[in-house]
Amino acid sequence: xxxxxxxxxxxxxxxxxxxxxxxxxxxxxxxxxxxxxxxxxxxxxxxxxxxxxxxxxxxxxxxxxxxxxxxxxxxxxxxxxxxxxxxxxxxxxxxxxxxxxxxxxxxxxxxxxxxxxxxxxxxxxxxxxxxxxxxxxxxxxxxxxxxxxxxxxxxxxxxxxxxxxxxxxxxxxxxxxxxxxxxxxxxxxxxxxxxxxxxxxxxxxxxxxxxxxxxxxxxxxxxxxxxxxxxxxxxxxxxxxxxx
Amino acid sequence: xxxxxxxxxxxxxxxxxxxxxxxxxxxxxxxxxxxxxxxxxxxxxxxxxxxxxxxxxxxxxxxxxxxxxxxxxxxxxxxxxxxxxxxxxxxxxxxxxxxxxxxxxxxxxxxxxxxxxxxxxxxxxxxxxxxxxxxxxxxxxxxxxxxxxxxxxxxxxxxxxxxxxxxxxxxxxxxxxxxxxxxxxxxxxxxxxxxxxxxxxxxxxxxxxxxxxxxxxxxxxxxxxxxxxxxxxxxxxxxxxxxxxxxxxxxxxxxxxxxxxxxxxxxxxxxxxxxxxxxxxxxxxxxxxxxxxxxxxxxxxxxxxxxxxxxxxxxxxxxxxxxxxxxxxxxxxxxxxxxxxxxxxxxxxxxxxxxxxxxxxxxxxxxxxxxxxxxxxxxxxxxxxxxxxxxxxxxxxxxxxxxxxxxxxxxxxxxxxxxxxxxxxxxxxxxxxxxxxxxxxxxxxxxxxxxxxxxxxxx
Numbered sequence: 001x002x003x004x005x006x007x008x009x010x011x012x013x014x015x016x017x018x019x020x021x022x023x024x025x026x027x028x029x030x031x032x033x034x035x036x037x038x039x040x041x042x043x044x045x046x047x048x049x050x051x052x053x054x055x056x057x058x059x060x061x062x063x064x065x066x067x068x069x070x071x072x073x074x075x076x077x078x079x080x081x082x083x084x085x086x087x088x089x090x091x092x093x094x095x096x097x098x099x100x101x102x103x104x105x106x107x108x109x110x111x112x113x114x115x116x117x118x119x120x121x122x123x124x125x126x127x128x129x130x131x132x133x134x135x136x137x138x139x140x141x142x143x144x145x146x147x148x149x150x151x152x153x154x155x156x157x158x159x160x161x162x163x164x165x166x167x168x169x170x171x172x173x174x175x176x177x178x179x180x181x182x183x184x185x186x187x188x189x190x191x192x193x194x195x196x197x198x199x200x201x202x203x204x205x206x207x208x209x210x211x212x213x214x215x216x217x218x219x220x221x222x223x224x225x226x227x228x229x230x231x232x233x234x235x236x237x238x239x240x241x242x243x244x
Numbered sequence: 245x246x247x248x249x250x251x252x253x254x255x256x257x258x259x260x261x262x263x264x265x266x267x268x269x270x271x272x273x274x275x276x277x278x279x280x281x282x283x284x285x286x287x288x289x290x291x292x293x294x295x296x297x298x299x300x301x302x303x304x305x306x307x308x309x310x311x312x313x314x315x316x317x318x319x320x321x322x323x324x325x326x327x328x329x330x331x332x333x334x335x336x337x338x339x340x341x342x343x344x345x346x347x348x349x350x351x352x353x354x355x356x357x358x359x360x361x362x363x364x365x366x367x368x369x370x371x372x373x374x375x376x377x378x379x380x381x382x383x384x385x386x387x388x389x390x391x392x393x394x395x396x397x398x399x400x401x402x403x404x405x406x407x408x409x410x411x412x413x414x415x416x417x418x419x420x421x422x423x424x425x426x427x428x429x430x431x432x433x434x435x436x437x438x439x440x441x442x443x444x445x446x447x448x449x450x451x452x453x454x455x456x457x458x459x460x461x462x463x464x465x466x467x468x469x470x471x472x473x474x475x476x477x478x479x480x481x482x483x484x485x486x487x488x489x490x491x492x493x494x495x496x497x498x499x500x501x502x503x504x505x506x507x508x509x510x511x512x513x514x515x516x517x518x519x520x521x522x523x524x525x526x527x528x529x530x531x532x533x534x535x536x537x538x539x540x541x542x543x544x545x546x547x548x549x550x551x552x553x554x555x556x557x558x559x560x561x562x563x564x565x566x567x568x569x570x571x572x573x574x575x576x577x578x579x580x581x582x583x584x585x586x587x588x589x590x591x592x593x594x595x596x597x598x599x600x601x602x603x604x605x606x607x608x609x610x611x612x613x614x615x616x617x618x619x620x621x622x623x624x625x626x627x628x629x630x631x632x633x634x635x636x637x638x639x640x641x642x643x644x645x646x647x648x649x650x651x652x653x654x655x656x657x658x659x660x661x662x663x664x665x666x667x668x669x670x671x672x673x674x675x676x677x678x679x680x681x682x683x684x685x686x687x688x689x690x691x692x693x694x695x696x697x698x699x700x701x702x703x
Contacts (some may be wrong), residue, residue, distance in 0.1 A: 052435055070437075085429045089294055090483045091564050099425050103436040108418040149409035151432070 002030040005159055005189050006051055011060035013046055020046045024060070024214045028159075032188070033185045035200040036193045038210035044193040047210060048161055053077060065158060074103045077152030079162035087137055093147050094132040097123050100154030122154040123147075126180060142173035149180065160190045178203040271508055273402050274394045274461075275391075278500035278515060280409040285467070286474035286496025287416055287489050288454040291447060293475035294427045294485075299354070300342070303361040303467035305455050307338025309368025309464050312389050313375060315663055322386070324460075328408070331456040332449075338364050339448060340409050354621035365464070371492040392463030392516030394507050401460060408424045408457045412450050416489070423447050461503075462516035469520045470496060477527040480534035499523040553657050554595045556626050557585055559604065560656070563623035567681070575612030624684035631677035631684075632667045638678040639671055645678035 006028035013021040020043045028034055036044050040160045049055040050062055064072040077100070097119040098111055105111055123129045126146040131139070139147065145165065152160055160181075161238030166174040179188055182203050200207075208216045292301050311334025312327055319326040338360045345356035375386060388396050404411045416423065424431045433440040451471075458467050478492035503519030532539045561584050563578055578592045585592070596613050599605040604619030615623060633652040637643045659667075668674055668686075677683055 054434060073435065074437040076435070078432060080429065080431040080435070084431055086294065086296065089428050090479065090485050090488055091424075091428060092483075096428075099421075099428070099432070102421060102425055102433075103438060105421070107422065107438060111421065 004028065004211045005030055005032075005065055005221060006191075007063045008047075008050070009060050011047075011050060011062065012058045013043070013050065013055065014058055018120065019212060021050075021057075021210075021214075022212050024210070026214060026216060028189055028191060030189055031185075032189045032191070032206055033182070033204045034191045034206045034208060035204040036191065036194065036208045036210055037200070040213040044210055048163060048191070048193060051161065052078065061077060074155065075083075075158040077155055077157030077160045079148050079152045079160065079165055089136065091136055092132065093123065093128060093136060093139070093143075093150075094112075094119065095135050096147055097128075097132075097154050100151040103155055118156065119154045120149070125153055125184075126150045138174075140177055141170070142193050146180065149177075149184075153184075157188065157193050159188055160184065160209060162190075162192045164193055164195065166194075170180040269396075271504075273399060274397050274507070274515075275501060275504040277397050277402050277405050278394050278461055278504040278519065279497045280405055280500070281461055281472070282470060282496030282498070282500030282503075282519065283493045284412045284454045284496075285458055285470040286411045286492035286494070287413065288451050289471035289473075289475040289496070290478065290485070290489050290492050291423060291427045292451055293472055295477070298468070298472040299357050300339075301451065301455060301471040303342065303357045303364075304335045304338055304452060305459065305464045305471075306361045306368070307364035308332075308334050308456055308459055309389060310334050310364055310371055311337075311368075312386070312459065313368055313371035315373070316375060316386060324398070324404045327460075328404055328456055330430045331459055332452050334364065335452040335456060336449075337554035338453070368464070372592065388463070388514075389459050390463050391465060391514045392459070392461050392467075392519075393516035394461040397461060405457050408453055412453055415446070415450060415521075419443065419446070421485070427485075461500075462519055463514070466516045466520050470499065470523060473520070473523040473527050477523070477530040480530040480537045495523065495526045499526065510618050549657075551595070551598070554587065554591065555599055555604075556657055557587075558592070558595055558599065559615070559619060559623040560626050560630065561585060561629050561658055562605065562613075562619070566615065566620070573614075575606075575608040575614035577610075616674055621687065625687070626656050628684045628686065629664060631681060632664065632671070632674070632678045633659065634679070635671055635683065636667055639673060648678055 004027050006026065008024060008026045011021055011024040011026075012019070020041075024047065026047075032179075036047060040043050046055065050057055051064060051069055053062075053064075053071070054072050062069050065075060072215060086179075094116075098115060100122065101111055101115040105115060120129065120132070123132055126149050128143065128146045128150055131143060131147075136144065136147065148165075149160075166177055176201070179190075184190065192200070192204075206216060208214055289301065292298055308331040311330040311332070313330075314334070315327045315330025316322065318330075341360050342353070342356045345359065346353050347353050351359070372387060372390075422438070422440070425446060426444055430440075430444070433443075455467050455471065458470055462470055472621075474492040474495035475488070477495050478488045481491050483489050499519045499522040502522035503515045506518040507513050507515040530538065534539075535541050538605065558581055561581055561635060564584070565580070578589055578596065581587065581592050581596075584590065587595070596605060596607075599619065600607055600613070603616055604622055605613045606616050607613055630652045633655040634645075634648040637648040637651060638645055648685065
């Protein structure tokens with residue numbers, strides 16, 4: 001049995017009076033490629049923030065690599081939605097990858113040569129080294145995605161966490177990107193939040209359906225009927241209205 | 245007291261020169277103050293500009309006015325440090341109000357900015373009127389916070405200004421990489437094991453400080469322009485954030501110097517508007533002259549492309565002539581080209597002249613033209629790209645043969661050698677185009693090929 005990297009026990013969280021998570025228990029193993037799916041407002045991003053230690057649970061507890069999440073955050077490579085940053089920012093691919101080293105460089109100190117080396121290696125891993133000097137404005141959707149993956153890898157993470165990583169790219173790019181993730185998954189566990197179960201299920205080995213409460217199953221076993229029973233609505237309805 | 249009062253004495257330097265030479269303590273004070281204001285606002289403005297929060301600077305500057313008045317009322321005099329603290333405090337209250345409005349009401353950020361700007365400014369104007377009606381010592385000069393009057397700047401103002409600018413610039417230099425990440429991707433920054441929230445507060449404080457120190461010289465109404473305009477201008481010149489900060493700082497400093505100069509030259513002239521005019525002029529220059537991104541450079545680029553397109557079109561037409569009628573010893577007259585190309589006779593002549601200059605066509609007696617060997621190879625390359633693209637549209641996208649020509653007409657000028665290779669790999673039919681014309685083979689693959697494809701050489 002592989003080792004547990006994330007152990008969440010009976011997690012609850014509320015924003016003011018609104019309960020977002022109720023009694024969520026989840027274990028993520030070393031070799032997992034886990035997709036967290038669920039309707040908008042179902043608590044997916046909240047769960048990720050709890051794992052990153054950006055929020056504290058109202059009750060229950062999370063352990064990441066056997067410690068409190070805010071202490072282990074530096075071991076997690078986070079890939080946010082790329083649609084959220086300014087496409088015309090004056091920065092090169094190389095410099096973005098280097099930002100992944102910021103958590104390993106003291107505040108107020110410049111990046112060192114080994115940071116640059118690490119960033120370059122990360123770009124090579126995602127097949128982006130040839131575009132290192134490019135301005136990000138000139139990248140395609142798929143290249144931008146890989147750049148963000150490189151930035152996460154540059155911090156030498158023990159787990160990758162991503163939030164709707166392919167929300168704004170076409171399906172061919174999405175496919176390539178998931179293939180890259182599957183390669184990376186040979187070395188580290190990956191958790192991703194997605195709205196599109198149909199596509200994701202071909203690559204992940206487990207699926208967690210989250211709508212305040214959580215049901216985890218292996219990827220092959222998720223049935224549309226299960227989801228329908230859980231959400232009380234046809235699956236299509238939420239899978240298309242779901243966005244973060 | 246005002247700067248413009250300098251009247252040239254007999255034998256002394258004229259006032260426009262005096263500004264640069266003798267000056268006088270007050271002139272130096274004011275100029276240095278304006279330069280520092282422009283410098284720090286320019287540098288900090290880059291972060292606000294890149295985060296698309298330019299309007300925030302405007303709201304903050306206006307929000308400072310009640311703070312200035314309250315500080316004056318509390319201190320009972322015009323103490324620069326207390327007024328600065330008052331201005332910064334009011335800016336912060338304004339910034340927090342904007343956040344609260346966005347988070348707890350249905351208002352979007354732009355509405356919140358508008359509300360805070362007008363409410364705070366209204367309150368400030370009210371207090372200002374109250375102070376002026378009350379009269380009393382030292383109140384003179386307070387109304388200059390509206391449009392700025394650098395001439396009113398005193399020694400102690402400058403001391404505060406220098407201290408603040410130095411702190412601002414040093415902190416930016418220290419935390420450059422943190423601020424860069426924050427401006428670029430806040431979400432990712434927060435996921436790191438670093439106190440990035442504190443960094444956000446620090447960056448916001450620096451922006452507030454840069455606004456607050458400029459209020460007296462530039463005025464609350466125009467301070468935002470000093471924050472945004474140099475940054476917007478600097479963006480045209482570089483793709484590197486560090487260089488952008490530097491250029492924006494220099495532009496800001498130049499604008500400050502220019503504002504002080506005009507203020508010195510004509511009595512009572514407000515400094516703020518002239519600083520903004522200077523900054524806008526620099527922006528205009530950048531917009532037109534910047535390499536790569538400037539209007540002029542784009543225009544030149546566009547013109548070059550059009551010229552090249554015209555040249556390639558004529559080469560391809562000559563290739564067609566040769567293909568249809570065999571090699572012509574007598575060449576072709578400009579009018580022959582016009583039957584196939586929508587070009588005026590003058591443009592045809594000019595283009596042929598350029599081609600002759602490049603050795604791709606030669607002029608025969610009687611003003612007729614034909615391809616040289618190099619020209620024939622070049623023309624074959626263009627024709628190959630044109631027909632390969634037609635073949636691709638027809639074979640892979642199943643577009644009818646009579647609909648593929650116009651698209652290929654554009655693509656023949658922009659297809660890269662890499663794409664051309666990909667097309668050759670992808671297509672099964674690479675011998676003939678959909679109109680059953682022969683696709684010229686790549687250079688060196690058949691005995692008949694002559695010389696090098698000029699275009700490939702150029703790349």
